[in-house]
Amino acid sequence: MDRQSGAVDWELIVGRDLIPHLLSGGRPRGVYRPADVTWLPDGAHPAIVESIGHVGLEDLLVVPAAAWPAGPRRSLYSPQCIAAIGERGVGLWAQALPAPGIRVQLPFGEIAAIEHHATGSRRLLVVTGPAVRLLVRYDANGQPVVDAWTRRLRQHAAAVPAPVPPHPDSRARHGSRERHGSIDPRSLLLARGDAVVSAGWRSRAGCGECLVGLTSRELVIAESLRDRHRPWSMSARMLYVPRGSIEDAVVRSKTLLMRSAGAELRVALRSRRVATVASSWLSWVLSDHGRLGSAGPPRAR
Numbered sequence: 001m002d003r004q005s006g007a008v009d010w011e012l013i014v015g016r017d018l019i020p021h022l023l024s025g026g027r028p029r030g031v032y033r034p035a036d037v038t039w040l041p042d043g044a045h046p047a048i049v050e051s052i053g054h055v056g057l058e059d060l061l062v063v064p065a066a067a068w069p070a071g072p073r074r075s076l077y078s079p080q081c082i083a084a085i086g087e088r089g090v091g092l093w094a095q096a097l098p099a100p101g102i103r104v105q106l107p108f109g110e111i112a113a114i115e116h117h118a119t120g121s122r123r124l125l126v127v128t129g130p131a132v133r134l135l136v137r138y139d140a141n142g143q144p145v146v147d148a149w150t151r152r153l154r155q156h157a158a159a160v161p162a163p164v165p166p167h168p169d170s171r172a173r174h175g176s177r178e179r180h181g182s183i184d185p186r187s188l189l190l191a192r193g194d195a196v197v198s199a200g201w202r203s204r205a206g207c208g209e210c211l212v213g214l215t216s217r218e219l220v221i222a223e224s225l226r227d228r229h230r231p232w233s234m235s236a237r238m239l240y241v242p243r244g245s246i247e248d249a250v251v252r253s254k255t256l257l258m259r260s261a262g263a264e265l266r267v268a269l270r271s272r273r274v275a276t277v278a279s280s281w282l283s284w285v286l287s288d289h290g291r292l293g294s295a296g297p298p299r300a301r
Helices: 016-022 044-052 140-157 272-286 288-292
Strands: 012-015 060-063 066-069 074-078 081-085 089-094 101-107 113-119 122-128 133-139 196-202 208-215 218-226 234-242 246-252 255-260 263-268
Touching: 012 016, 016 074, 044 081, 044 089, 044 101, 060 133, 060 140, 066 133, 081 133, 081 140, 089 133, 101 133, 113 140, 122 140, 133 140, 140 234, 196 272, 208 272, 218 272, 234 255, 234 263, 246 272, 255 272
Parallel strands: none
Antiparallel strands: 012 074, 060 081, 066 074, 081 089, 089 101, 113 122, 113 234, 122 133, 196 208, 208 218, 218 234, 246 255, 255 263
């Protein structure tokens, strides 16, 4: 799916013949929110509260154990996990060997990026911090539940709105479909009253598109790309970077390099024009104009 998708320390790469024993209960249900904490495995709720503080039911995301192909006769086994948004940050409890427990905890101020990856029916949610990654695998039928949970996390990570730079192209400001393809820039907004400037490209052959949006709270990058060798296979990525976490940004060729909350992020935008525009916006964000709220034109870098 993506270089992000390699097994993490609470997952196992095993022979495919072991999967029926690891998933002995049959085909598991999809991702869900529990109706009560008694739905959670023994010890999970106390461990989560101790790690990140009080959590509401709407802040819990239960991801059942699952197996995913990992090459000939091998599978990646992901144990049951619970992603949680608490008073002090986000955390992940995993029912993994050698003992279940909290595997990731990340304060909201240390969230560098939140990402969704999709290939076919496979989905991947990644929350990146300076030294840790919270990673959740799920099937496409769980997308609405994960999207709602992710939106709550984005609101915690990017809580303070800030101004956006003026955009010289009114078509891009209002999200022209001819410019941005199927992605509506207004869908990137977290709250009513937020603003967005955006720029994008779309392949004439319909092989891919990209939208970069700077909102009052986040830098958002939406990408989709069709495999030239397997035209039926489409991959997609959504990247959310809290504006307050961005520390530095530069463009090299068509690639945007950012430092966010101490983590290094690398995004191939496949368009020199879009990369240059994104760089100028981030230069503005990192200036006093973007941080203190005074108006001013974006500067190229």
